[in-house]
Amino acid sequence: MGTRKLREGQPARRPHSLYSDIAGSLRVFVEALRTGATPMGEVHENxxxxxxxxxSVQSARTGQRVLVDEVLQQAHSAAVQAETRPEVREVLLDWPSVLGDLG
Known part of the structure; x- marks a missing residue:
């Protein structure tokens, strides 16, 4: 979304959102704790x-198409190999599809 101009060279002022900045993030977090609702910016989206x-970075570096699912699988494999806690490793190994669980 572009910035509208009121006069030449002066950007339009955008209204301040209640959910911007650290205070807004904390407001959303507390609201989620109180209501049980999934907060905006929830981990799966991030x-x-x-x-x-x-x-995108891998594709730019190699000049090849890189699939999101491939990146997820590589990260999942690395996480499984690096995990030292057996109970966490077991949960990671039980995921049939990382993309399916995140999507």
Missing amino acids: VMSLVMVEA
Whole structure:
């Protein structure tokens, strides 16, 4: 979304959102704790954003198409190998599809 101009060279002022900045993030977090609702910016959305960025970086570096599912599988495999707690490792190994669980 572009910035509208009121006068030449002066950007339009956007209304301040109650959910911006640290205070807004904390407000959303507390609201989720109180109501049980899933907060905006929930971890699954953030993971997918990071995966898309990683796929883009790999693609730019190699000049090849990189699939999001491949990046997720590589990260999952690395997490399983690095995990030292047996109970966490077992949960990671039980995921049939990382993309399916995040999507």
